[in-house]
Each structure stands twice: as C-alpha cells, then as structure tokens.
Amino acid sequence: MRKSLSVMIVDDEKPMLEWLSILLEEHGYDVSCYSTGEQAVEAGSVSMPDILVVDVKMPGISGFDVLTRLQKISPGLISIIMTAFSSVDSAVKAMRRGATDYLVKPFEVDQLLIAIEKALSERDLKRENLELRKRIRSKHPVEEIIGKSRSIVELLEKVRMVADKNSTIIITGESGTGKELIARAIHTTGPRSELPFMAVSCGSFSRSLLESELFGHMKGSFTGAYKDKEGLLVAARGGTFFLDEIGELDRELQVKLLRALQERQVLPVGGTKHVPFEARIIAATNADLGKMVKTDDFRADLYYRLNVIPLHVPALRERRSDIPFLLDKFLEDYSGETGDQLKTITPEARKILSDYSWPGNVRELENVVERLCVMTQGGEIAADDIPDFIRYPGETEPHTADSRITAEQSSRRNPTLDEIEKAYTLYVLEHQARGQKRLAAKILGINESTLYRKLEKYAKSNDDP
Secondary structure, three states, rough: OOOOOOOOOOOOHHHHHHHHHHHHHHOOEEEEEEEEEOHHHHHHHHHHHEEEEOOOOOOOHHHHHHHHHHHHHHOEEEEEEEEOOOOOHHHHHHOOOOOEEEEEEEHHHHHHHHHHHHHHHHHHHHHHHHHHHHHHHHHOOOOHHHOOOHHHHHHHHHHHHHHOOOOOEEEEOOOOOHHHHHHHHHHHHHHHHHHOOOEEEEOOHHHHHHHHHEEEOOOOOOOOOOOOEHHHHHHHHOOOEEEEHHOOHHHHHHEEEEEEEEOOOEOOOOOOOOOOOOOOOEEEOOOOOHHHHOOOOOOHHHHHHHHOEEEOOHHHHHHHHHHHHHHHHHHHHHHHHHHOOEEEOOOHHHHHHHHHOOOOOOOOOOOOOOHHEEEHHOOOEEEOOOOOHHOOOOOOOOOOOOOOOOOHHHHHHOOOOHHHHHHHHHHHHHHHHOOOOHOOOHHHHOHHHHHHHHHHHHHOOOOOO
C-alpha cells in the first residue's frame, strides 16, 4: 500500500465519486473529486495530482480532453480512463492520448487498485531506468576524460565530431593511454548511448573461441556447444562494438571479420544462415598496423576497411601538463574508496611524478596513486613515499648523498620507446608481481597472452647467455 500519494477522480456521477473516494482513502490515498472536466483542469493547473482517474464521457470537457490538458502540464502523469462503453476504439484512443490503463464500468474494486499499483510500479521502474542510464552515461562521458593539454583537447573535439556518425573508427595509442575510455565516450555522447556497448579483446581468446564470441555458434558445432549462442556483433543490437587489440587478430579471422564488415552480417560457427547486425564498429590497437601491413602480418584490405576515421590517443609523457589534473582526480577517487581524508601531495613529490616518463601511461599513474593512497600514512604524500623506480628511473639502486653521475652515464643515449617498455615490463614482473605472470599482466593492463608474447620477443632479442 502506498501512502501520501494524491489521486484526482473526475466523474459526472456523484455516487461513483463517493464510492471511489471512500475506497481509495481507506487504502491510504489523498483523494480529490470533481464532477466536471473544467473543475479538474483548473484544480490540476494549481496542484497536479500523482494519479488521474477520469471518466471518458462527461458534459462539457470530455475525459480525453482533461487527460490531454493535464498531461501538457505534467507529461509523466499517471492516468486511468473509465468508461461505460466497452469499445476497442476507445481503448486505443485512450492509450494514444497517453492513458496508463483502461477500465470498463462496472469494474471490481480490486481492478482499480491493481491498475493504480501497476501504473505506480511502471513509473518507478522507468525512473530507475532513467537514473541508471544517467549513471552509465556519466561514467564515461567526454567530460570525464581528464586533460587540458592541446593534444587531448583536440582529441575530444574529434570525439564530439564523430559521435553521431556511423563511420568505422580506429583508435591508436600505447597501452594504458585510455583507448577504451575514448571508445566509450564516443558511444555515450552519440545517439546510440542507450543501446549496448559490447567489447572484446582480440588478444584474450584462442582463434576458435574468439570466432565463437564474435560471430556466435550453433548447437553441436563443437565440443561444449550445448546450445545456440548469439555472437557479440549481433548482441550489440545496433549499439557499439569495440574490438580491442585488433592487431592480435588471427589471419584467418581477419578474412572473416572483413567479410562480416563488408556484408554487415555474420555466419555463426557451424551455421548455414547469415545473421545481420547493426552495430557501429570501433577498433583499437597499440600496434603500428601500417607497418604490420607492410610485413604482411595484417591484411591491407581489413586495415583500410577499419581505418575510416583514425583517432590517436597521445602518451602521457606527450601531455605532461595534464598530470597534475590526473593526480588530483585519482587522489579524490582513491581517498574516497579507502575512507580516508583526501590526501595532498607535496610540491617536490608532484614534480617527481610529473617528470617521470610513465611508460604505462595513465593506467600506470592511476595504479601508483592508488598504491600511495593505501600505503602512505597521514594525509600528505611526500617525495620519500614515491616508489624508487619513479624517483630514480633507470637505476637499480637509489641515489645516496655521495653518489655522482659518471661521464659514461651522462653521455648515455636516451632509451627508445621499446627499451622503456621492456624495462618497465620486466620491472613489474620481477619487483611488483614477484615473477607471477598473471599478476604482472593485470598490473600492466594487458592480457596474459600478450605478456607471454612480449617475454618471448624479449628472450629472442636478448644476446646474454
């Protein structure tokens, strides 16, 4: 039973008004009664009820007119139409005018109560859905992408430009720069925001499993296929489908994906009938696909099919002016999570964090801030609290007061990006994950299979015995 809800009853039959008024008041509703449509409209313009129960056929203004006029003032008004004439046409007309339900006189007491409860439940559900959609949209909107540097501002402007288009997009950038965040921003900013956002990492699955995930499969098509399964491209339902790590896609699957994108339909594993899909495609990679095309590691025709609108997410070291804003954002986030007071960072510590190259980009910065919020005692983060690998990059031991930079060190060339990535990967594996590859992959923000490939690559290029 719901209390403190107001119900307006409009009917030219006084016995009906009295009966409904007594009934609803006994169930906790605040009831007002009117015998003409004019009175109801006038009263509603001053104080709008939560629920309108109105008879269709009345002298003067009809119940349909009362409904129309009050809904102009309050579009979400719950309204139940009553009529003594059982007519399909009247029911259709009532629903088209925005009526929530339709009762034919004479009706049982419980019918009205059930109609009111049903309408209130549907209203509450709609409100919850709207609130949920707002929270989902606010989770990854353009405004949540932190940065005021020229490169990030230009990127966000491009995001706004392409959000309402249907063109395929490919997002490039190093690991940890926030490529999926950009993809979600495109989705939530555009007209598909209320439709699904489906994502899959091409480096996370074996070839056969990835094919099943992308295109679906039919029951019995392989061991373990106990029932038909819809592919993610179809399951996106006209929303956005995000293909992360597209450079990891198997050559055979590249052919099948190309055909699917060209024909806008997929063939499930073990199936004989193509299934259409309507999703917008956004791909992302940290690899140089152009170079992979030249080495024949990636199909040129698929590359050109994907590379319609290219967006590049800059590395964090290329937009150092954004680091202070990111620091403040992550400090606020993780101080709240730990329940502690908002921590501050000393100027010296800020400078150290701003000067670091951040090979793991924004993801690495976020992980470090979380670590500092958890491990630092007190409300201030000082330089001594920052991990040594950030304070003394490239050094195996921290500096001491007597340490000196040798001529050999000062003349040492700047490391390449590949060398920085390798050094950081091995550091995380050895010092942070203690040799646990799964944990290291999680800290690095990459798939375990990707980490294994990197380690194999490093082993082949290592000249040491």
